Each structure stands twice: as C-alpha cells, then as structure tokens.
Amino acid sequence: MAFGDQYSRWRVDRSRVPAACGLSGVISEDGAMIGGDVIIESMKVIHDRGNGLGGGFAGYGIYPRYRDHYALHIMFEDPGGRAACEELLEADLQVQESEEIPTRPGPGIEDAPELRRYFAVPRPEKLAALAIGPDDFMVQLVMRINTTVPGTFVFSSGKNMGVFKAVGFAEDVGEFYRLPDYSGYCWIGHGRFPTNTPGWWGGAHPFNILDWAVVHNGEISSYGINKRYLEMFGYECTLLTDTEVMAYLFDMLVRKHGLPLEVACRVLAAPFWKDIDIEDDPASRALDEALRVVYSSALVNGPFAVIVGFSRGMVGLNDRIKLRPLVAAVKDDLLYISSEESAIRQICPRPDRVWAPNAGQPVIGELKGDV
Template identity: 25%
Template sequence: MCGIAGLFLKDQKLAPELGGLLSGMLEALSDRGPDSAGFAVYGDGDNGQIKLTLRAAPSFDFAELMASLGKLAGAPISYQVHDTHAVISIPTDREAAVASALVGMKDVDMVARGKRMAVFKEVGLPADVARRFGLNAMTGTHAVGHTRMATESAVTTNGAHPFTTGTDQCLVHNGSLSNHNDVRRELIRQGMTFRTENDSEVAAGYISSQMAAGASLQDAMTSSLSALDGFYTFVIGTETGFGVLRDPIACKPAVMAETDRWVAFGTEYRALVDLPGIDAAKVWEPAPARVYLWERH
C-alpha cells in the first residue's frame, strides 16, 4: 500500500506554487506510506545544460566536490544543495566525463539526470522529507511524488520512489509485479543496470528501454500492459508532461481531477482536496488498461 501524487500545470501562473501543492498532496497520503517519500520536480531548463541530482551523507562537503568537478566541466559548476542532495548544472557535452568521475566516488550517488528534472527521496515521513528538501519553495511545470509502505523490499533511500532509468524520465508505482525478475534479467541482457531489487525499478527500466528503442511514451505504456504482469498503477514523468496507467484489473485505488488550470492524480481523493478550484474540477476514476497523457507542446 503506497500513495501516489501527480500534478501537471496548464496555467503557468501556478508555477511558484507547484512544490507547495505537491507537498500537501503527499502529506495527505502519509498513512499509505510512512516509510519513505520522494518526488521529481520539472523546473526550468537551460539550452546546452543538463542537471544531475547527487546524493551524499548529511555532512558531505558538496562545495569541495564542485571544485573538483568544475575542472572536468571546464567551468565553475552551478549547484543547489537540498539536505542530502545537490542538483548541479553542467554543459551537456561534459556530462559523460563528469558522470564517469562520479561513478568512481564511494561517498556520492548520482540519483537522476535531466534537462529539467530533479529527483529527491529519503527515508522518513512524507511531511518530514518534503520539509528537509524544501519542496514548498520548488517551482516548475509538473511534478510526481510517492509515499512508500515497503512490503517486498527493505526500507532504504534507494528503495524509495521515484525510480529513474532515463533522462528526464521517472516512474512511481502502487502495486506489485509478479514477473519483474524475468523482465529484469532480459533488461540486464540488453545492457541495463539496476540499483535495487524493487519491482518498480524494473517497470521504470522497461518503459525506458522501449523509448530508447524508438517507441513513444504512449506506445511504451501500452506495451507494458502485456509485458508487465501484476496489479499496478503507474504515474510516469517526462520532460514534457506525465502519464497515468492502471493494469487491466485496476484493483489499486486511483482518482484524477482536471480544471482549466491543472490536471492532478492521487491514490485517494483526499490528496486533491486542497488544490485550487477543486470544487469545480472534473473528477473521475481512470479506466483500467487505458493510457492517459498530458504533455506540453
């Protein structure tokens, strides 16, 4: 039993409120997932730059690391520290060199990469995790979040959602996959690596592999209906928007709401009640085995 929240803004006047709105949605779902929490926020991007989200111990000196990485990047690196995470911005053509250097560091993990996406996750109550990272102050166009109740793997930061296995792409999941080990083995044969034994990471990897092979997000999500066996609700974030998919049985709870200013997903309606204009929103339960997409063009 976990909680999922997703928010896509149509009205960019709401962009400064994105983090605060998502924080309230996650806190409302705390009793569905008190073990850990995480979220992906899609903010502004700069041409020719890519963002890397890094994670280290609370006492880690990110400033010293940035000085070292700046030599590889050929220029000072801009970065923002959020508790145990730091989001750095580097020239796209220096990504490989910087990423390679990070792989060799024992004290630092690279959590995510994207032109616009930053990912934050930690063990703890959702409200505490949101506060630690300063979610209330984060701005952007859309975001997805997750509150986890671990039922099939350990309570760890790596096991928290979102899972990201592609640039600007992440997935949060409520449910369980029965064939994730088979899918994992096939993806490993294709060259993919995994950080955890979590079935949700396999789902994220499957979507990424399909898109890397040329499939659209719509087609990748549709093909997962036959490739991934189990009961699940996926919310997938991309650079341009987000998608929602429930399995053909759709036994996990889910609700959506839409106004002319935003589209929102919540595992339960209580996650949506404080959104602006909810009283006039169209509210519905997403249908089984149907792909829902909202994207910026």
C-alpha cells in the same frame, strides 16, 4: 562491486523490498508554474498510505536557469565517494555549477547523507570518442557511478527537473528539501510503505533516469524477467527494487525505440489476447499483436499504479486488471492523478471531472507549448 554492497549498513540482504504506497501528481498543460507547497499539501492527505520509510517528489521546470544542463542530484554516504565521484564528473562533464542541495533539517528526517547537485553537460570530446548521444552518455555515467563509486548514488539526472527524496513521510521530505521555494509546471509525489527493513534514502521514490521519474504503488511480479530483458539492452538494475524497471522500460521504449507514449503504455499494460483478437481495425490488431510478440518480456505484470513524469508531462497508468487504485481529475488546464480522490480534492476542491481510469488505460497530461 555490486551496488547494494556499498550500502550494507542500510540493508539486511539483497532481496527486493515490496512496498505499497500513495501517489499524487499534477501538471499544468499550459505550463503555468505551480509551487512545491501544492504537491506537499496533496501528499499530506494520504499520509497513512506511507509509513515514514520513504517519501519523495519530482518537479519539472524547476531549473529554468540551467534548462539545457543535466541536473545531477547526488547523495554521498562516504566522503571518499564524493572525491571519487567528482573526479569522474570532472573527467566526463563540463560542470557549470556545483552546490549543496538546500535543506531545512527538521523533525522526521534523520541521518541525512551529504546532498549535492551539479549542473553539467557531457564533454564534446567524450561524446565524439564514444560516438554516442548525450542522453546515452549520461545513462552510462549514472550507472557507472551508481555501481562503482562507494557510498555514492545519483538520484536525479534530468534536465530542468529534479528529484528530492529521503527516508521519512512525504510531507516532511518536502519541507526538508524546501520544496515550497521551487515552482514547476509538473509535480509528482510519493509516500512509501515498504514492508521490510529500514528504508534507504536512495530506495525512496521517485526513481529517475534522465527526465523520467517514476512514482509507483505496487509490486511488479514480473520483475525478474523485466530486469533480465532490460539487461539485454544495457540497463543495469542495481537498486534492488522493482520500480526502477518501470523507469528504464519507459526510457528504452520511448527514448531509444521511439515508441509514442500511448504505445509504450500498451506494452507495459498490454491488452488481453481475447480483446486483441476481436479488434475491428486490422491495423490496430496487427500493432497490438506485434507489440505483445516482440515486447512480451516488457509486459509489467502484477499490481501497480504509477505516475511517470517526463520532460513534457506526466502519465498515469494502472496494471492490466487494475489491482491498485488510481484516480484522475481535470480542472481547466490542470490534470491531477492520485491514489485517492481526497488527495486531489485537497488541492483542487471542485474539479471539472473526476474519474477512475480503466485498467491499462494511460492518462496523459502533456505541455501544449514550450515553457
């Protein structure tokens, strides 16, 4: 059964849903803790960039007690799904803790599925049997659950981080999940404006696999080939939305192919040949040529602005001709990235510097030490 089939009540067909959106993100490079209320406050200002059909957040550093466990956030539409899913989890994982995700039902958030979280690690004997690392094991498990277990969707699977998302305006989603009760060193948020069909909880941003969380404003016009390319490497794009390819591409390029983040960004938003051809440094030119030749199918084309959270920070990136807004600012050790300057000024009235990153130029905030 394909993933969309379980959610027929949410979907009218299996086509992708184009969406425009508002994004915001903040990181303390020193690893200072920032409350979840801060990112909610920022998202409030860009309320109008969403239309109430999807909002979400990812927080990093929020589960220090289980920092070495994968934190699985799972939504259940179907009680039978929960039983089947927990059976799978029990078979493959050592589950340290299992609990309901705390929520505060309020206005603007309706029709919530059952929401639970599991802190777990893969069973060593399972890893040994498959001869793969724990990350790959978790990716396979998440994809298996999401494609085979009825009415069940793993929407967060990283360590010491969590994704919280729902159908609703971002600020309402944040309050629903009681984000002010959490604190983390990095937060990203998203308000969605899908142009088709009622939103589905799983279709809200951020999209996540392992530690990668992507909030995205845009439409990936190259989706068809990005998806088919990822499928060649074992990724199943099941969510019927273009944003997930962004998460998987980062995962593949950085985690599996070992590319530095900056280099991965040069794959996703590749420089133009006209600029590569005149690069002075032959080593840099050779690298850019090789990236474009080898990773031509990973070029993400079409309008996009993304903020991608990862275990040590976040990166903001625009498409190669900057067709969607993205603004960055710094204040002391804090880096802010957002769709609009107003969303930054709301939580940082006097930044040291504010700028509009150039097309295809990543803005990267990374922890300086350990947290």
